[in-house]
Amino acid sequence: MFVVAVTVFVKPENKEDFVEASIDNATNTRKEPLNLRFDVLQCIDDPNRFFLYEVYKDESGFAAHKETEHYKRWREEVAPMMAKDRIGVKHKNIFPINEEAFFSK
Amino acid sequence: MFVVAVTVFVKPENKEDFVEASIDNATNTRKEPLNLRFDVLQCIDDPNRFFLYEVYKDESGFAAHKETEHYKRWREEVAPMMAKDRIGVKHKNIFPINEEAFFSK
Numbered sequence: 688m689f690v691v692a693v694t695v696f697v698k699p700e701n702k703e704d705f706v707e708a709s710i711d712n713a714t715n716t717r718k719e720p721l722n723l724r725f726d727v728l729q730c731i732d733d734p735n736r737f738f739l740y741e742v743y744k745d746e747s748g749f750a751a752h753k754e755t756e757h758y759k760r761w762r763e764e765v766a767p768m769m770a771k772d773r774i775g776v777k778h779k780n781i782f783p784i785n786e787e788a789f790f791s792k
Numbered sequence: 793m794f795v796v797a798v799t800v801f802v803k804p805e806n807k808e809d810f811v812e813a814s815i816d817n818a819t820n821t822r823k824e825p826l827n828l829r830f831d832v833l834q835c836i837d838d839p840n841r842f843f844l845y846e847v848y849k850d851e852s853g854f855a856a857h858k859e860t861e862h863y864k865r866w867r868e869e870v871a872p873m874m875a876k877d878r879i880g881v882k883h884k885n886i887f888p889i890n891e892e893a894f895f896s897k
Contacts, residue, residue: 690833692797692843706886713887728795728883738797738883740845778833778843781811782818 688723688786689746690778693739701768702735708764709739715757716741721748723786735770744786749777793828793891794851795883798844806873807840813869814844820862821846826853828891840875849891854882 697705706727713725723742730736743749752758802810811832818830828847835841848854857863 690831690843692833692845710887725887726795726885727887728797729886731882731884736881737886738795738881740797776841776843777836779836780831781834781842782815782830782832 688780689743689749690780691739691741691743691749692776692778693741694774695737695739695765696770696773697735697737697765697768698770699735705737705765705768708761708768709737712757712761713739715755716752719748719752719755721745721751793885794848794854795885796844796846796848796854797881797883798846799879800842800844800870801875801878802840802842802870802873803875804840810842810870810873813866813873814842817862817866818844820860821857824853824857824860826850826856 695705706729709727713727716722716725721744723744724740725742726738726740728738728740730738741749741752743752800810811834814832818832821827821830826849828849829845830847831843831845833843833845835843846854846857848857
């Protein structure tokens with residue numbers, strides 16, 4: 688599996704719009720054939736800090752995601768909402784090792 | 793749901809031992825009644841950087857986790873392996889909203 692973890696700091700006045708755009712992106716990404724998971728989280732200690740946890744079957748799944756209309760729409764919509772550059776970190780899974788444990792409908 | 797995201801920078805010579813200790817912790821944590829998920833990941837661009845993604849039903853689940861023998865064992869074992877202090881960030885879920893989508897056996 689290929690896991691992308693993205694931290695986003697949003698301008699306080701854009702929190703609601705960021706959430707709306709990110710739910711749209713997550714909902715559509717979950718329909719991609721190589722996506723296994725897309726969690727959108729809000730930091731408890733800093734409500735302007737958000738976290739996207741994206742799991743794909745492999746790196747090609749992430750590449751395909753970046754070509755989708757919903758990703759491009761999200762990227763364009765949220766760019767002016769960010770208080771600073773977003774931070775994306777790419778990972779491979781160590782545990783669990785099997786795809787089933789990552790996947791839930 | 794209550795999600796704890798932990799970033800750990802490990803001394804290069806301790807990578808294998810850290811992985812072993814963390815798989816033990818993850819495997820046992822998945823058996824806790826309030827744990828929904830425990831992913832152990834390795835950063836692709838920096839193999840000494842690891843990421844733990846822990847999902848609990850609620851904050852009490854995380855509190856219970858910290859009282860377990862397997863957590864205390866992990867904490868003690870990996871403390872000397874870390875190149876710097878680990879960073880834990882607590883979150884609440886925005887998407888998905890239902891527990892089923894977080895949970896897989």
